[in-house]
Amino acid sequence: MASLVRCIFGARLYRTNSHGTVKGHDYQPNSVEKHSDNIIKLISFCWSFGYYTSPIILTILYRRGYFSLDGALSLGKFGGMVLLALCGAYYVRGLGRVSNPEYGTFISLLDEINRNEQSEKRKELQIYDFEFAAWPVDYQWSESASQPLWKDQSSPGSQRSRGAVEWLGGLPCQLLGYLAIHSFGCRIVYPGSTALLNAAIGSQLLLGRMKLVEKDHGKRAKLRTKDGNSIDTMFVDRRLKTVFPNGQKLVITSEGNAGFYEIGCMETPLKAGYSVLGWNHPGFGGSTGSPFPESEGNAIAAVMQYAVDELGFAYDDISLFAWSIGGFATSWAAMNYPQLSFVIVDATFDDLIPLAIAKMPQSLSYFVASTIKTYMNMKIADNLSNYKGPLRIVRRTKDEIIITSEFPDVAYNRGNDLLIKILQSRYPKLLDEEVTKVLRQFISITDQLSMLSMYSAFDVEDSACLRVLKDYAEKHSTKFPMLIGEDMTHARKVQLTLYLSTKYMTDFDSTHCSPLPASYFLPPWSLDDEMN
Structure with a gap:
């Protein structure tokens, strides 16, 4: 009877999965x-279909x-x-x-492990792929674990206080917003x-896990977060494999809004030879929550602490x-863990609001x-403006998703705004209003000949720009933000800004969802590295 109950x-x-013979x-x-x-x-x-179509x-x-x-x-009666x-x-x-x-x-193995968490047979659970x-x-x-400084992304004073009348007047809109975002809004983003999408691609996720476990010897794990969610992770360890020179370094990947570690961007750093830790967003795959x-x-935060406390990687x-x-x-994570080695963001935007407004009716x-x-x-x-380390932005020149135009146009790619805001935060004395206009014009060009022409028009020489940056860093500092540009001419500011834009942003001639080739996964440019 006990066996029957367990099976039911x-x-x-x-x-x-493959193991032994x-x-x-x-x-x-x-x-x-x-x-x-x-x-x-x-x-x-x-039931899931009825839930999502319940209003109808x-x-x-x-x-x-x-x-x-x-x-x-x-x-x-029907429900009964x-x-x-x-x-x-x-x-x-069950029968x-x-x-x-x-x-x-x-x-029987799962039941024994649930009864005794310290069971020596726990590793044998990796043999099976089952309901997470x-x-x-x-x-x-x-x-008590190693934890960050817990910065909040909103700066003090950004939320102005509202009077009672204004608060009451905005209450209906807030209520509608709450209902919208907690019903369909979060699932649109x-x-x-959504349970339907998870069910629809369940077989693909299974094949992806099979490849990661059997070919790459991945280790699956469940992490419990501060708010009680369970996060599904996969770790591929290459530290002891001499054929992978980057194996001592760990890359933690974060997927897109319909991406899963099983079939997502883990593949890029894996092909580049790194140890990789992938995870699924709350509500994705085996992860719980929203x-x-x-x-x-x-x-x-749980993924980061797991990498340090359990897997044994240093932050740097x-x-x-x-x-x-x-x-x-x-x-x-970059904002809260400043010791990280580097950060690469691919097909990423600066702010969700402009994209959402562009996709919805103007009214x-x-x-x-x-x-x-x-x-x-x-x-x-x-x-990212609070992160001081090496950073690379990969922009898709044919991106059709993170744009505010009706048709793919690199000039309306929000990756441009991300680059501008990063440079403004790191080099605030360089990017005044006029320089920013020139920069936006420059990064709206994808044709190499046109870019070189504009480079030449402003007499930009990479070696000269690097020498100016080095000289300033030797006399002052390479620290963020770098106050270079206070006593510079407009022309010199433009030269340095265009040079820096080519160092922080890399173009990939592709649409939004194409896998990023491993050849693009290179450590970002850093002035500190140039100084050494």
Whole structure:
């Protein structure tokens, strides 16, 4: 009976990975388990679909008179039948699992580990790929663990106080904003957090994990965050492999709004030979919760602490790599962990608000801006402006996502604004209004001949610009912000600014979702390195 109960409520087993002489293979349920599990999946899918389309369904039910006593009784009978079918399917599935030796071995191992967290057999769990909700917690975020200074992205005084009348007048808008962002808004920003998308690409995620575990010898782990979410991570360790010269360095990757570590940007630093730690946003894949800014910060904090406390990497051996909206979590970590080796952001924007306004009807622009600012504020540029280390911005010249124009146009790519804000924060005396106009004109060009022509028009020489920077650094400092430019002519300011823009930004001739080649994953330029 105990075995039957474990099998009824046990986790789904997807695959047994290669180990020893055993070849990796997908779990093969018998016909009893297979058919009953299909019923459970169907009911679960219908429930998820009904949840996301509930406004439409409720409207239809109302028009057909189900919002009455007789209608409620009919719906209750239908719900009871579905519940009975679901309970029966769970019971029959348990019977099918009991008679399957492979599932019995797996569930016994999982049960033993749950009873004894220090069990020597814990490593054997890596053999199996199964429902992540049942995976034991490998690392718990702790107040006593190594932790950052916990900077807030909003500066003091940025939120002005409002009077009672103004507050009451804005209450309806705030209420609508709260309902919108917590129903469909968050899922529009992060579609990867929807259950339907997770179910639709479940087989691709399984194949991705299989490759990471069997080919790259990845180690899966569950991290518990400060706010109680569980974060699904994958670590590929190359420290002991001499064929990978960058293996002693760890790259932590952060995916886009529909990206997962299984099929996302982990591949780029892996091909470049680094040790890599990937993780899924809250609500993505096996991770729990919703990807609101605070949860994103707590998630990347747990990942960082896991890398240091559990995996044994020093902060200055850790680098960050982000694609698209993953730049927010990465910028938060960069702001709070200043000792990092370097940061690379690919196809990332400066601020979510301009992009959201561009994609929504103009009549809703105030509502959209107010809602995002209150509940989904992602000022990536502000966060990265607090990071002093080496930084590279990869801009996609054919990007069709992080633009504010109707058609792909590099002049409207928000990566431009990210670069400008970073340079303004690091070299505030260089980028005055006139210089910024020239810079924006320069980075709106993608044709190499045109860029060289503009370079020549302002007499920009790389060696001369570098010499000016070195001379200033030797007399003053390389520290951020660098106050070079106080006594310079407009022409000299333009020369240095254009030179620096080519050092901080790298163009990749591609659309938004193409994988970044490993050849683009190079440590960013640093004046400190040039001085050595």
